[in-house]
Amino acid sequence: MSLTRQxxxxxxxxxxAPALMALKNLKKHKPRPVSPTFGPPLKANKRLKxxxxxxxxxxxxxxGVKKVAWxxxxxxxxxxxxxxxxxxxxxxxxxxxxxxxxxxxFCSIAENDGFSQDLCSYARIDLGHMLSxxxxxxxxxxxxxxxxxxxxxxTVLYWYKAIAHELNIPLxxxxxxxxxxxxxxxxxxxxxxxxxDMIPVLEQITGRIFNxxxxxxxxxxxxxxxxxxxxxxxxxxAKPAPMTIFDAFGHLAPVxxxxxxxxxxxxxxxxxxxxxxxxxxxxxxxxxxxxxxxxDNIAVWYQxxxxxxxxAERKMNFVTATYTNAWAETTGFxxxxxxxxxxxxxxxxxxxxxxxxxxxxxxxxxIRNFSVDGMVMHSTRSCKPYSVGQFDLRKALSADLGLPAVxxxxxxxxxRVWSEQQIQTRLEAFCETLEDTPHV
Amino acid sequence: xxxxxxxxxxVGSLSTDVVIIDENGNSLxxxxxxxxxxxxxxxxxxxxxxLGQVDLTREQIAAITSTGYGRGSVKFATGKTTEIxxxxxxxxxLFPKTGTVIDIGxxxxxxxxxxxxxxxxxxxxxxxxxxxxxxxxEVMADRLELGLSELSDPSHVQGETVQISSTCTVFAESxxxxxxxxxxxxxxxxxxxxxxxxxxxxxxxxxxGIQGEVTxxxxxxxxxxxxxxxxxxxxxxxNVPENPQTVGALGAAHIAKRGFYK
Numbered sequence: 032m033s034l035t036r037q038x039x040x041x042x043x044x045x046x047x048a049p050a051l052m053a054l055k056n057l058k059k060h061k062p063r064p065v066s067p068t069f070g071p072p073l074k075a076n077k078r079l080k081x082x083x084x085x086x087x088x089x090x091x092x093x094x095g096v097k098k099v100a101w102x103x104x105x106x107x108x109x110x111x112x113x114x115x116x117x118x119x120x121x122x123x124x125x126x127x128x129x130x131x132x133x134x135x136x137f138c139s140i141a142e143n144d145g146f147s148q149d150l151c152s153y154a155r156i157d158l159g160h161m162l163s164x165x166x167x168x169x170x171x172x173x174x175x176x177x178x179x180x181x182x183x184x185x186t187v188l189y190w191y192k193a194i195a196h197e198l199n200i201p202l203x204x205x206x207x208x209x210x211x212x213x214x215x216x217x218x219x220x221x222x223x224x225x226x227x228d229m230i231p232v233l234e235q236i237t238g239r240i241f242n243x244x245x246x247x248x249x250x251x252x253x254x255x256x257x258x259x260x261x262x263x264x265x266x267x268x269a270k271p272a273p274m275t276i277f278d279a280f281g282h283l284a285p286v287x288x289x290x291x292x293x294x295x296x297x298x299x300x301x302x303x304x305x306x307x308x309x310x311x312x313x314x315x316x317x318x319x320x321x322x323x324x325x326x327d328n329i330a331v332w333y334q335x336x337x338x339x340x341x342x343a344e345r346k347m348n349f350v351t352a353t354y355t356n357a358w359a360e361t362t363g364f365x366x367x368x369x370x371x372x373x374x375x376x377x378x379x380x381x382x383x384x385x386x387x388x389x390x391x392x393x394x395x396x397x398i399r400n401f402s403v404d405g406m407v408m409h410s411t412r413s414c415k416p417y418s419v420g421q422f423d424l425r426k427a428l429s430a431d432l433g434l435p436a437v438x439x440x441x442x443x444x445x446x447r448v449w450s451e452q453q454i455q456t457r458l459e460a461f462c463e464t465l466e467d468t469p470h471v
Numbered sequence: 472x473x474x475x476x477x478x479x480x481x482v483g484s485l486s487t488d489v490v491i492i493d494e495n496g497n498s499l500x501x502x503x504x505x506x507x508x509x510x511x512x513x514x515x516x517x518x519x520x521x522l523g524q525v526d527l528t529r530e531q532i533a534a535i536t537s538t539g540y541g542r543g544s545v546k547f548a549t550g551k552t553t554e555i556x557x558x559x560x561x562x563x564x565l566f567p568k569t570g571t572v573i574d575i576g577x578x579x580x581x582x583x584x585x586x587x588x589x590x591x592x593x594x595x596x597x598x599x600x601x602x603x604x605x606x607x608x609e610v611m612a613d614r615l616e617l618g619l620s621e622l623s624d625p626s627h628v629q630g631e632t633v634q635i636s637s638t639c640t641v642f643a644e645s646x647x648x649x650x651x652x653x654x655x656x657x658x659x660x661x662x663x664x665x666x667x668x669x670x671x672x673x674x675x676x677x678x679x680g681i682q683g684e685v686t687x688x689x690x691x692x693x694x695x696x697x698x699x700x701x702x703x704x705x706x707x708x709x710n711v712p713e714n715p716q717t718v719g720a721l722g723a724a725h726i727a728k729r730g731f732y733k
Contacts, residue, residue, distance in 0.1 A: 422678065429593070440598050452540060453579065457596060460555035464591055 036095040043092045048085045055084065068343040070271075070315050073278060075302045082294055083284055087168040093117045094172045098237050101174040101194070104287050105183040106205055107378050109253050110229060112291040113246040114237040119171055120288040125156035129332035129444025131167050138445050140165070151413040152445035154190040161194055176200055176236055182207035182384040184416045201236065203229055207378060210385045214376065222375035247367045250374075253291040254365040259299035260286045261359030266306040267350045268401050271315025272323070273306040276349035277339040278316060280330045286358045321346035322465055323402055325394070327353050327424075328409040328417045333446040341455075345462050351401040353394060357382050360393070387420045391427055398432060405465050406436040407458070413443045437461035475533045477731065478521070479723025480514050480548060481557065482506060482541025485577030485605060486690065487513035489521040490720040491532070492728065496564065500524040501717045510541030518547065536727035538719055540578070552726050554719045555583055555594050561722030562686040563589025566710040570683020573672065573701070573709075574719075575691035577605040582675045584682060589722075595679045602638045603671030605691045610640055611664050614647050615657055622661055623694040632662040638671060661696070669700045676705075686710040688718035 056077075063072065093099055097117045102108055104122045111118060128137050129152070137159035138152055144162055146155055160166055177200060179191040188204060195202040205225055208218045230241045263282070266273055274282075282302060289295040309315075324342070326349045331338065342349065361380045366373035382390060397403070408425060410418045421438060428434045437457055442448035475494040481487065483506060491500040500521040506513045514537070522528065529547065537545035538557040545551070554576070562572040563585055572583040580603050583594040597603050612622045633655055637643045643664075650660050668691075685705060691697060692715030702709055712718055 435593075453596070453598075456540070456553050456555070456579075460553040460591070460594060463553060463556045464593075 033095055036092075040089070040092040040096040044089055047092075048088055051088060052081050052085065055081075067318065068340070069317055070309075073274060073282075073302070073305060075282070075298075075305050078298060078301060079282060079284070082289070082298060086289065087171070090117065090119060090168075090172050091170050098175040099172045100176045100178050101191070102177075102288075103179040103183060103187045103191070105207075105378065105381055105383070106178050106180040107226060107374050108178070109246070109249050109291045109374070110226060110233065111178060112249045112253075113241060114233045114239050116176075116233075116237065117172070118288065119174065121157040121160075122153050123284060123288045124160065124166065124168065124171065125153040125444050126330070126332045128156050128160075128167060129446070130335065132333045132446050133167060134333060134442075134444040135447045137163075137165065138447075149412060151184070151186050151190070151415075152442055153413060154186055156444055157190070158193065161197065173198065174200060177202040178205075179203075180205035180207055180378065182378055182381055184383065184414065186415075201232075203232060205229075205378070207384050210380055210389070212386065214379055218379060219372055219375045222379055223371035226371050226374055246370065249291045250365060250367050250370055252293065252296050254362050256286055256290055256295045256299055257359050257362035257365075259296070259303050261356075261362070263299065263303050263306055264351065264355060264359060265400075266303075266310055269310040270323075270402070271313070271317070271320040272348055272350040273309035273314060273316060275316040275339060275343070276326050276352045276355060277330075277335050279352070279355045280332075280335060283355050283358065290358075315348070317343040317346070317348050319346045320348045322404045323348055323350045325349070325351050325353075325398060325401065325403045325406045326409070327394070327406065327421065328411060329354055329414055329443045331409060331411075331441045331449070332444050334441070334449060341458060345466075347405075347462065347465070349407070351397050351403065353382060353390070353397070356393075356397070383416045387423065390420070391424055394424065394428060395432065398428070398434060403434070405461065406434055407461070408436060408438045410438050410440050411442050412448075413445070435461065435464045475728075475731070476527060476531055477724045477728040478518065478532050478535045479557065479720040479725070479727060480518060480535060480537045480539075480545050481554065481717070481720040481723060482510040482514050482537065482539040482545060483554070483577050483719070484540055485609075486716060487517045487539075487541070488717045488720040489514075489517040490717050490724045491521050491525060491527070492721070492724045494728070496725060496728065498721060498724075501714055501720070503714075503716055506541065511544040511546065514541065514545045515547075534727040534731040536723040536730070538723040550727065550730055552723060555581060555596075556591050557719045557722030557726060558688050559583045559585040559591040559594075559722065560589045560725050561718035561720075562688055562710075562712075564721060564725055565712050565718065566684060566686045568684045569686040569710065571676075571679075571681050571685045573676065573685060573687050575603070575605060575668075575672065575687070575689040575697075576719075577690065580604050580672055580675070580689070580691075582672070582679050584679060593679060595675045597671070597675065600638070601640045602643070603668050603675075605689065607640045607643070607668060608664070608691065608694065610644055611647060614644055615651075615660065617657070617661070619694070622664075623696050624661075625695040625699055627658045627661040628665050628696040628699050630662065631656075631659050632666060633659045635660075635663045635667040638667075643667065665694075665696045665700050668697060669704055672701070673704055681705065684710055686712070688712065688715050690716045692716075 137156040140159035141155040177191045179187045285295040364376035502521045504517045537548035537551045542551040558574045562569045581596040584592040687709045
């Protein structure tokens with residue numbers, strides 16, 4: 032580690048980043064016009080932007096100062112935090128690219144290199160970034176190591192293997208056996224052992240010694256952030272809900288990619304205070320909330336605004352989603368007194384690594400708790416583990432709860448898959464079933 | 472007091488249809504025009520034509536509901552509803568025991584479940600692909616140098632058939648080209664095409680299920696060969712309206728009427 036780089040990083044952290052944020056805040060002072068359909072925007076939005084911009088900004092100065100890891104959204108990142116590794120989340124970055132409607136550009140780069148169009152668009156965008164260096168986030172640091180877990184899908188393993196091969200760097204894989212019925216003790220032991228086996232590897236890569244006390248602090252912080260996130264989501268049980276799930280898609284970023292860091296922990300307290308205040312004052316995310324909906328699957332990042340407006344204009348609000356819930360659902364299993372076993376339980380049982388029956392029961396609970404009137408399922412070839420089973424879930428929920436539902440076929444980040452006319456007709460027809468369909 | 476009249480305007484991808492009904496729900500006028508490149512203009516023309524048939528003026532129409540892909544472009548409409556709801560209501564008007572509607576339109580096909588009042592309960596539509604739609608048949612008829620009525624000839628589906636395996640319209644067309652190059656008789660190819668389109672629709676039918684009587688709507692219902700193949704597959708008779716193309720517009724007119732008296 033060179034002293035100059037170290038000083039440079041410290042300088043950017045203490046002065047550069049705050050100065051940049053101040054500059055950004057100076058620029059935009061145009062007050063947003065009051066919307067007839069949406070309630071006042073969340074004040075925390077500004078802080079969220081700051082945190083994320085700062086994270087990507089500082090990433091430029093990290094090489095040579097800290098080790099950099101690219102990590103999957105479901106990986107037990109707390110372990111990396113104990114070694115002060117700077118983490119970049121390719122999924123988060125791909126969502127950002129998708130939201131900026133640049134997904135197709137990045138995907139094409141990967142496709143031209145021979146990756147199939149049927150491959151997940153998060154993976155294609157990330158590979159496109161790796162191959163070209165392009166990013167809307169300034170510049171991303173090259174990873175020193177890769178850390179993935181197949182608890183979200185099997186694709187990540189092959190995607191990260193491709194990067195490891197191209198960049199010739201180590202890949203650590205946390206293998207989480209699928210929970211077909213119930214998580215077995217053997218599976219928990221197997222995962223707990225893997226986590227402990229990673230310690231000497233990480234010590235070697237970083238040249239740091241593992242400190243259990245420090246690790247426990249991180250674990251506790253991570254759990255607290257996830258639980259606060261859970262409480263924020265639960266605040267949407269209020270009528271009207273203080274935020275929409277489209278807000279939550281954005282505010283999800285810290286718990287995914289900065290989990291275990293003080294900045295995420297602090298942030299969620301700010302957001303929690305704000306939503307609780309809104310509930311107390313009866314401030315809704317949309318001005319007239321008549322119907323409450325549940326969203327299933329990852330966001331359609333390039334159409335968040337379209338979807339939010341489409342439904343808000345029809346007085347419909349998404350109040351819950353299986354997706355945003357994923358970072359709060361299993362965190363209750365974490366226990367600092369028994370870190371390895373409890374992490375195995377937490378990370379082994381997340382929604383995408385759990386069976387369909389579990390998903391059905393979870394959704395039923397959410398539908399009841401959030402007083403849900405209807406469901407929109409996003410089916411996407413990018414996320415096969417999420418999309419497989421949606422037809423069966425839909426049938427079961429319709430049979431058991433009589434819940435009106437619609438499935439739209441789109442993609443998480445590749446905007447070429449969006450076919451507006453078809454989707455709009457489907458969604459409008461779904462709204463008609465909800466609003467006492469015109470009948471004679 | 473004078474009569475009240477209501478209109479439904481269905482601006483589809485291939486045709487624009489208008490139906491005018493009176494306060495008792497009787498259908499008074501029906502027009503079908505090609506949509507062409509200007510849906511808004513086609514709607515104006517079809518509407519004026521329908522008005523002319525019954526000697527009414529625009530001012531005499533109490534409420535007008537637009538539907539179809541171009542529903543947003545009908546300036547004179549007083550409301551709009553998706554074609555999915557409209558086909559449900561229209562089919563129910565013509566065949567009150569309808570429980571399932573299969574609509575095969577120009578650019579999409581759908582299966583709609585309706586309750587005893589014609590209210591849509593659930594629906595499914597083809598994915599971003601024109602296989603299993605009217606457009607698929609048009610492309611194939613062109614390639615085979617057959618008119619749509621020749622293509623629909625019921626005798627074609629009786630004899631030998633050939634497998635058209637591609638579900639993509641463009642690739643299916645390539646298959647037809649190579650079949651023609653191999654001197655496969657046209658009747659055999661037509662039989663294969665009819666079965667391919669029915670198979671495509673069948674996957675939607677099975678995903679949503681069949682209940683009650685099944686009514687076939689949309690222009691493709693005029694295709695007699697397809698009706699035979701679909702009935703074979705269903706194992707029950709289909710209700711086929713006299714004017715299957717205007718069922719959406721009929722439903723829209725009834726929705727306009729209902730909205731007016733609400």
